[in-house]
Amino acid sequence: MNSKITSQLIKREINYITRDDEEYPRRLRDINSAPKQLYYIGNLPDQNMLSVAIVGARNCSGYGRQMAREFAREIAQAGIQVISGMADGIDGIAQMSALSVGGKSYAVLGGGVDICYPTGNMRLYERLMDEGGLISEFPVGSPTLGRNFAIRNRIISALSDAVLVIEAREKSGTLITVTYALEQGKDVYALPGRVTDSLSLGCNKLIADGAIPLIRPYDFVRDFLDNMGNKERTDNYKAPTTNPGNDNIHEFMTSKQRAIVSVLDYNPKSVSEILYDLSDKTDIEIPELLENLTHMTIRHMIDCVDGNNYCIHAENDGASR
Amino acid sequence: MYSSVCSGAVNGMASYIASVEVDVSRGLPGFDMVGKLSNEVKEAKERIKVALKNCGIDIPPVKITVNISPADISKSGVGFDLPIAMGILTSLGQIPKENIEDILIIGELGLMGDVKPVSGVLPIVIKAKEEGKRGCILPVGNIKEASYVKGIDVIPVTDMCEAVSILQNRELLRTMVCEMSDYVSDDKYSEDIPDYSDVVGQESCIRAATVAAAGFHHMLITGPPGAGKTMIAKRIRSIMQPLDEAESLEVSTIYSISGMLNEERPYITVRPFIQPHHTATRVTLAGGGMYPRPGAMSLAHKGVLFLDEFPEFSRECIEVLREPLEEKKIQLSRGKATYTYPADFMLVAAANPCPCGHYPDRNQCNCSDGMIARYRSRISGPVKDRIDIIVSASRIDADRMIGSKRNENKRNISSEILREDVRRALNKQQTRYSGTNIRYNSEIPSGHIDEYCALMGEEKEYMKDVYDAMELTARSYHKILKVARTIADLDDDDEIRIKHLAEAVSYRGGL
Structure with a gap:
């Protein structure tokens, strides 16, 4: 690599890794279209820890916001990493909530890792540098383009062991992530909602198509650990002492x-x-x-x-x- | 021969008495007019010549010079037609000079010599009375309007010949003075103001409107399209007190200048409700033009200025509200003069919460946070700061609109009851502020807030909690206190209590 670019990367504390490197995420290497290289600030997800993706609508409802919060907290507290896209709405809320209980979270971006998009999530972006990581396959300085989101979604699902869809309209970009997850053989969970809520239609349809419904944060974690074949952790996982709510x-x-x-x-x-x-x-x-x-x-x-x-x-x- | 006739005109909000000097001399026949005249004044020449001819009055071939003084004020309007014609006839010796002395004459002439009503008569007649004029000769169409000025004789004329014969005959001049009672009809002009009893639901908006009316607070209603924002706004007048005599005169003066008084509506007794369209320009709102005229903000003086689709107004229009919201008047500077119009209105604005109008109902709204923030930022901070009450209207579901068991025994609130509450609150304010120039709670200057909105111990503690929990600023804290004062007045309570504060906090709004 050009030494000038390398020095720039070092200056901005941006790391660079190729498919041939040992540290290249194992989960990602397995997929057909694994990116040749990854740029990241902070860390890459821990290979030995479980991780789940929490994704959903940008313009979410109050219900979606609260559920993203509760699931992300439970998951982070169970020591599971949260992967998402740092978008407005569900993505950002889930990641922020995971960090707020001391968990780890990783964002896969649709532009260069040095660019915070959307700018409203600046605080989250800065925290992810220290308490997780910002990851992108696009070169440093690449503008965040709409078409990149669909492409990066394959990385979100690949880095995760399961994908949680909190809220999605019938035609939603979130469903692209679900498609990738299924191709990659990951479990898909979806949060059920009222039939009349358009933001729940996508999720309800996913459930009809075979996605696992999310009932309570605790139930999800247990079920997930069980599916991951972690018998000991499943048995040790205790029900929460207080119910969600106040x-x-x-x-x-x-x-x-x-x-x-x-x-x-x-x-x-x-x-x-x-x-x-x-x-x-x-x-x-x-x-x-x-x-x-x-x-x-x-x-x-x-x-x-x-x-x-x-x-x-x-x-x-x-x-x- | 020289003569001088007294007339009057309006310059901005101020009326002045002008003297129309006419000199008729021998020389090359001609008709010259001077005195900083606008086009419509200069055109009087042709109207007068033809009108005189059609009235059968011959003008010999002489040189006529007309000067309207004071010559340094720009003259506009068509009210000078009749005084110029009368001046010419006086100069020609057809009207005795002593008859025309101290008589104010205004009127537009038609080609057949008919005298037509003009705008601005009310303030001019008031001025004539102040200056001790004997009487006024006015177009018959302006009589009702002028008759509200007590203590000056008013003589109506329908055409020029009538004016001439009155002025020629001193006796006639005395007897023609009109009996006001002939013109002032008993049934005052009234408008059909819709009532709050027509509104289904929206109790919180009606309550907010009551508080707003009781303290003359500016108000913003947000809500999805079709929720009834406009309905709420249009009915605010129905709970406001009628204009008192002084206010009525002030408002009528503005309408007179704008030429908006006529025989059907000779005088403004009902609070104005002005609703400019959101495509309005700055001039429509603020007033202006080469010869400035009052804009919508002045026409709404002492009444309601309703700006529907507030964020859709141009930036310029929204910003021009700042000065009147603070100073209660608008100043327009032109090259040669500055005009000040009163603009003491209650602003009622309505806005959608987001571009599509349905936020926070995410079933219908897919506006991004950025879009919503951009949409809201169209109402600038300084303007928002001056709005004391923000309330949201919500969509009414079918169950409620069409009526169900649940609300069968619940009647809608009628404006009459609310108006009585408002009246009581206004009385309390009147007593409290007697001897000051404050009239309403919304006008309490920040330096006097502690005096008029004093809190007791428990209330102070409560406001400390609110201040921290809601991250208030000094300004929003003051707004809450003023609104709480009004709520306490509505409650007929001399002290501001926690419940009043709590309600006031709920009108703080999130926009």
Whole structure:
């Protein structure tokens, strides 16, 4: 390699590896179209650790956001690496959540590793340098092109032992990753959703086609470890002591506040909708409802989204929305 | 021979009394007009010549010179036709000079000598009264409007011949003074303002509108297309108090200058509601032109300026709102003069939450975060800062729209009840701010917030929690206090309590 380029790579702490190198990821070498070379900042995924890809829609719903968070945390805490594409929405949220519990995460980019795309994920990009890795087959400085995403998706699935699809529309780029995963013989898991939610249609169809439904983060990890033939780890894997959500917070609530929480979900609702949904549960007027919504928001019982819409409280770990 | 007739015109918002000097002398026949006249004033020459001929009045071949003073103010409008004609006749000795003294004359002439109404009569008549004029001769079409000025005689004329015969005969001049009661009809001009009882759901928006109306707070309604943002905005007037006499006069003056008063609507008694289209230009909003005229912001004076599809307005239009939102007036600078128009309006803006309009409903909205941020950034920070209340309207589901068991016994709120609440809140504000130049809670200057929006111990602690939990800024904190003050007033409470603060916080908005 040109010495000038090499010195540049060193200056920016960018590593370079070819298919002939020993450290070249084993999982990646096995596929037909393994890239000739990889550029990376930080590390490559640990060959001896399990890894899963968490992928999904960029413009995800509140439900998808929360589920990406909960699954990524459980997975990271179980010592499994999270691979994804650092995109807006599910990808970035899952990776940020994995890092937030001290896990490792690796992003496969659609441009040069020195380019943060999307720029909104700058914080995640910087953290991945230290707490995981940024990987790309495209030369340093390559612009992030739309067509590159489909190509890099094969690397995401190849580096993983299973692929989790959190949310996908019927026609979604995420499904390209699924296709690669199946070609490469990886298990595909999909998060079921309501029939009426267009962001769940892709996932529900995947389940109909044979993908494994994701029930709870804990169930997934157990099932995954079992499939990986890791009997000992499976048996040692304990159920979580608390359920997801904030059940313990309920005891501090008034009966009206409990009623308010009962009509909320992870997708934001407007005040008028909440009022209507409450109408057969409790007798409440608008000023009192607004008052309670603010009380609950500042006590982190619920979240205020976009100023005037409310949803169930979700832990915020700094991932872009 | 020389004569001088008193007339008047409007320059910006200010009216002035102009004297129309006419000199008739021997020499080459001609008709010259001077005094910084615009085209429509100069064209008076032809109208007057033909009108005089058609009224059967012969003008001998003389040299006529007309000067309209003060000669350094640009003259525009067509109100000078009649005074010039009367001046010529006085100079020719057909009208006694003493009869025309101290009488203000305004009117446009048609070719048949008919006198047509002109714009700006109201402020001119007010000015004439201030300057101690004896009376006014006005086009009959302007009489209703002028009759709201008490203490000056008004004589209506329908054509030039009538004006001439009145001026020729002193007795007639005295008897022709119109009885105002003939013109001011008992049933005041009223508009059909729609009522909140027509609105299904959207309780949170109606509540926010009530708070906004009670404290004259600017308001932004967000929500998907078809949710009823416009319905909410159009009904805000129905809960506002009617204009008082002084406000009415102020607003009517603006409408008079804009030529928007007519026989059907001679006077503005209902709060204006102005809804410029989002393709409006800066001039449409702010006013302007070579001879500046009031724009939509001034026409909405003391009323509601409704900007639907707010982010779709041009950047220029949104930015021009800054000054009036702060100063309650708009200043237009032209080469030779600066014009100031009042613009004390309540801004009600409506916006979609994202380009497609459905965010945060991800079933329908596939706008990326970047697109949403870009769309919202069209409303600049300084303008957003001046909007106290932000509320979102949501789509109503079929169940609710068409009616179901759940809401059968729930009646929609009617504007009448809300108007009464607003009235009470305004009374409280009036008492509190008597002796200051503050009228509404929204006008409390930041230096006086601690005085008027004092918090007690428990409330202070609560606001500390809110301040940290919601990452407020000093400005948003002040906004919350002002809105909380209004909510407390609506609640007939002298102290701001936690529930008032909590509700005010919910209007902070996320845009």
